Amino acid sequence: MLKLQLLVLVPVFWAVAQGSVFERCQWARLLKSRGMDQYQKISLADWVCLTRWESSFNTRAVNHNRDNSTDYGIFQINSKWWCRDSGPSRANGCNINCSALLADDPTVAINCAKTVARQQGAKAWVAWKVHCQGKDVSQYIAGCGLDLSDSASNFL
Numbered sequence: 001m002l003k004l005q006l007l008v009l010v011p012v013f014w015a016v017a018q019g020s021v022f023e024r025c026q027w028a029r030l031l032k033s034r035g036m037d038q039y040q041k042i043s044l045a046d047w048v049c050l051t052r053w054e055s056s057f058n059t060r061a062v063n064h065n066r067d068n069s070t071d072y073g074i075f076q077i078n079s080k081w082w083c084r085d086s087g088p089s090r091a092n093g094c095n096i097n098c099s100a101l102l103a104d105d106p107t108v109a110i111n112c113a114k115t116v117a118r119q120q121g122a123k124a125w126v127a128w129k130v131h132c133q134g135k136d137v138s139q140y141i142a143g144c145g146l147d148l149s150d151s152a153s154n155f156l
Helices: 002-018 024-033 044-055 098-102 107-120 126-131
Strands: 062-064 070-072
Touching: 024 044, 044 126, 070 098, 098 107
Parallel strands: none
Antiparallel strands: 062 070
């Protein structure tokens, strides 16, 4: 059993160490290992859908907004509310510097996304509302060797 777990986890850790753009199934397995399946009643498939449309699974994605705020990382977390950068900020809900969201290791980004989800749910992400909400998102984790019964979609 330990060998099987290592075979599943080694590619995930290798992806974290080697680059900033995840392959869909590697990302899904990593999110599952970090407790994101059904986190705040948001399915794993919804998390993968959300990050696909927000950043194309790129931990270094950066997008500048019209209000002079910036969205950072794989979850595109906004500087106005959730992290601190040199731009306008009303809050630092995750108590981090925005640059921490750009690390190849997505631990800080995942923890901050959990904070956002606890306070606002998946509706905090525009891409989720447009591309994932109310849709069959099972294809985002299909073929990844994950138990689909643990990741039923669209709880919001």
